[in-house]
Amino acid sequence: MTYEEVIFYVVAAVTVIGGLGVVLSRNIVHSALFLILSLLAVAGVFVLLAAEFLAIVQVLIYGGAVTILILFAMMLTRVRDLPTQVDGPQKPVAFLVAGAFLGTSILAVTSTTWPGQTDKIHVISFQELGNVLFRNWAIPFEVASLVLMVALIGAIILARAEEGE
Amino acid sequence: MIPLNNFLVLSTILFSLGMYGVLARRSAVMILMSVELMLQAVSINFIAFAVYLSPEQFTGLIFAIFVITVAAAEVGLALAIILRLYRNKATANVDEADTMKW
Numbered sequence A: 001m002t003y004e005e006v007i008f009y010v011v012a013a014v015t016v017i018g019g020l021g022v023v024l025s026r027n028i029v030h031s032a033l034f035l036i037l038s039l040l041a042v043a044g045v046f047v048l049l050a051a052e053f054l055a056i057v058q059v060l061i062y063g064g065a066v067t068i069l070i071l072f073a074m075m076l077t078r079v080r081d082l083p084t085q086v087d088g089p090q091k092p093v094a095f096l097v098a099g100a101f102l103g104t105s106i107l108a109v110t111s112t113t114w115p116g117q118t119d120k121i122h123v124i125s126f127q128e129l130g131n132v133l134f135r136n137w138a139i140p141f142e143v144a145s146l147v148l149m150v151a152l153i154g155a156i157i158l159a160r161a162e163e164g165e
Numbered sequence B: 001m002i003p004l005n006n007f008l009v010l011s012t013i014l015f016s017l018g019m020y021g022v023l024a025r026r027s028a029v030m031i032l033m034s035v036e037l038m039l040q041a042v043s044i045n046f047i048a049f050a051v052y053l054s055p056e057q058f059t060g061l062i063f064a065i066f067v068i069t070v071a072a073a074e075v076g077l078a079l080a081i082i083l084r085l086y087r088n089k090a091t092a093n094v095d096e097a098d099t100m101k102w
Helices: A003-024 A028-048 A052-076 A091-110 A126-135 A138-159 B004-024 B028-053 B059-089
Strands: none
Touching (some): A003 A028, A003 B028, A028 A052, A028 B004, A028 B028, A052 A126, A052 B028, A126 A138
């Protein structure tokens, strides 16, 4: 086992432990903290895939903005007495469905041979990425910024207190 | 060199965890967090395929950037909707938002 693989298994284990914490923890704040752990570990996975830019964006946007927003949502919608039942009555069915999905997907993934697989990871430089993003994908990029603006305006209008509230 | 399958299996596990969370949880905020886990799994998949199968084009990498953008917009909007739900029903529990249930 090379050192690369050792690092991968460590990072993957942290990711999965974080994910388990998110879905199994009974305390909603603990869930959010596990989510941060998992998201940072995913940034590590991106580094192993030689996608440094994505790793940086991951830490900035997920590790920073998204988790803060989720913690805000928790703070603003706090119910006085914590609900004793955090999972609905559909929990066993959910477990079955997710387990079945996991089993079939892993079976499908491991029994497929992917064509044209490279045997050396080519590090994609920031310059290359920027070139492709702003030349070949310029219109989707602009549409993405429009989506962000529309979401922002929509969020403000939705969350604004109406008169008499 | 880590085999491609390792990344795919990791992303499958993460996606299943998110799926379980979405189906089992009652709080809207918890469902939102589980959706984030699923989006992470999708990003890992996109990037792994881009790096291993088409390193010259890396379209998957571009897609992962868009996934992150849309996820940011989604979290903002979801927060606004949860706030509105909380203001109308005094709860963030999705089971109680059943006005349109037939």
